[in-house]
Amino acid sequence: MKPSTGEIWGLLDKVPDPEIPVISVVDLGIVRGVRWDGDVLKVAVTPTYSGCPATSVITMQIDAALRDHGIENPVIETQIAPAWTTDWLSEKGRARLEEYGIAPPSPAGGPERCPHCGHKDVERVSQFGSTPCKAQWRCRDCLEPFDYFKCI
Amino acid sequence: MEPLVTFLLRMGDNTLVLGHRLSEWCGTAPALEEDIALANTALDLIGQTQMWLGLAAEVEGAGRSADDIAMLRDAWDFRNVLLVEQPNGDFGRTIMRQFLFDHWHKLMLDRLTTSSDARIAAIATKAVKEVTYHAERSTELVIGLGDGTEESHRRMQDALDRLWPFAGEMFTADPVDHAMVEAGVAPDPETLEAPWLETAQTALTRATLTIPETAFAHQGGKTGQRHSEHLGHMLTTMQWLQRAYPGATW
Numbered sequence: 001m002k003p004s005t006g007e008i009w010g011l012l013d014k015v016p017d018p019e020i021p022v023i024s025v026v027d028l029g030i031v032r033g034v035r036w037d038g039d040v041l042k043v044a045v046t047p048t049y050s051g052c053p054a055t056s057v058i059t060m061q062i063d064a065a066l067r068d069h070g071i072e073n074p075v076i077e078t079q080i081a082p083a084w085t086t087d088w089l090s091e092k093g094r095a096r097l098e099e100y101g102i103a104p105p106s107p108a109g110g111p112e113r114c115p116h117c118g119h120k121d122v123e124r125v126s127q128f129g130s131t132p133c134k135a136q137w138r139c140r141d142c143l144e145p146f147d148y149f150k151c152i
Numbered sequence: 153m154e155p156l157v158t159f160l161l162r163m164g165d166n167t168l169v170l171g172h173r174l175s176e177w178c179g180t181a182p183a184l185e186e187d188i189a190l191a192n193t194a195l196d197l198i199g200q201t202q203m204w205l206g207l208a209a210e211v212e213g214a215g216r217s218a219d220d221i222a223m224l225r226d227a228w229d230f231r232n233v234l235l236v237e238q239p240n241g242d243f244g245r246t247i248m249r250q251f252l253f254d255h256w257h258k259l260m261l262d263r264l265t266t267s268s269d270a271r272i273a274a275i276a277t278k279a280v281k282e283v284t285y286h287a288e289r290s291t292e293l294v295i296g297l298g299d300g301t302e303e304s305h306r307r308m309q310d311a312l313d314r315l316w317p318f319a320g321e322m323f324t325a326d327p328v329d330h331a332m333v334e335a336g337v338a339p340d341p342e343t344l345e346a347p348w349l350e351t352a353q354t355a356l357t358r359a360t361l362t363i364p365e366t367a368f369a370h371q372g373g374k375t376g377q378r379h380s381e382h383l384g385h386m387l388t389t390m391q392w393l394q395r396a397y398p399g400a401t402w
Contacts, residue, residue, distance in 0.1 A: 051199025081274035
């Protein structure tokens with residue numbers, strides 16, 4: 001019997017983001033659709049940034065996770081519209097990012113607070129960071145640097 | 153060649169050539185943060201290239217892939233503007249080139265988000281988010297360095313004097329552009345010049361830099377008629393692997 005799309009969503013929620021393993025690909029908001037087309041499972045995935053090298057790894061991991069659960073020949077489709085936005089990060093994902101030491105995106109254009117000590121006096125070090133989706137910031141209270149998940 | 157294919161090659165070749173130029177800084181930028189920032193900008197541009205050249209290949213329908221188009225064409229087949237193939241020079245010149253291009257790029261993509269071709273609109277909607285960020289960054293740096301020390305000011309003014317004559321080509325229109333306007337696919341590049349100039353002037357004034365008085369504009373990149381010698385040199389590096397080992401894969 002083939003699993004329901006709800007079960008597939010649950011399964012994909014266990015596939016970690018390769019760069020930020022505390023959140024899943026579902027938390028990240030890049031899985032845009034799951035549907036059965038006859039006996040073929042089709043999963044639509046959207047890239048975060050158009051050149052993000054993690055995208056191909058994510059596609060492989062999703063494929064592997066589905067095959068591990070007995071789904072044969074899943075089709076992973078890349079979908080670029082509508083364009084990914086950080087609004088699609090789940091609440092669970094945002095909380096986990098902060099616990100992990102990455103400030104979640106904020107429409108104000110910068111982190112609300114230091115993910116380490118919670119202090120609000122923070123400054124930007126660089127507009128870019130270790131991955132396309134992050135920027136480097138620093139807390140002026142505890143002096144620790146941290147990653148900020150850019151809001152786009 | 154079908155005008156739509158040429159238009160897509162122009163978009164993709166601009167991002168490919170500039171993306172490659174920026175990647176030349178990887179490991180040698182003046183500070184770690186700048187190194188990472190330039191590499192990330194390059195990555196965005198190469199990602200956008202995959203979408204533009206991927207669509208060009210699809211529309212062309214000749215069985216070529218985006219990789220074939222990027223790696224197996226010679227200089228005369230490239231359709232990027234001359235500005236983006238200019239060598240990096242010092243950090244200031246790289247940032248000035250980026251600043252001049254980013255604002256054209258952002259205006260163009262903004263208009264392409266309402267293209268009559270849904271595939272182009274989708275790519276533009278994705279890319280404009282990234283390019284807005286690039287433009288913010290290059291503008292801040294131009295202002296900071298122009299209105300900086302005596303030396304940084306001198307270098308930024310030198311960069312502006314050298315690169316300004318390459319900006320005009322971005323706003324020239326030819327029969328390909330006219331066909332795109334006719335089909336509702338893309339704006340007339342000439343209409344982008346006024347808003348571009350306004351943005352550039354505002355930032356350059358804050359940067360205490362003086363726009364050169366020359367109205368001369370180098371041309372020949374987007375038509376492919378006369379690329380500068382620099383493009384060929386760049387391609388020998390960029391395409392070396394595919395030329396030496398045809399069909400090699402990762």
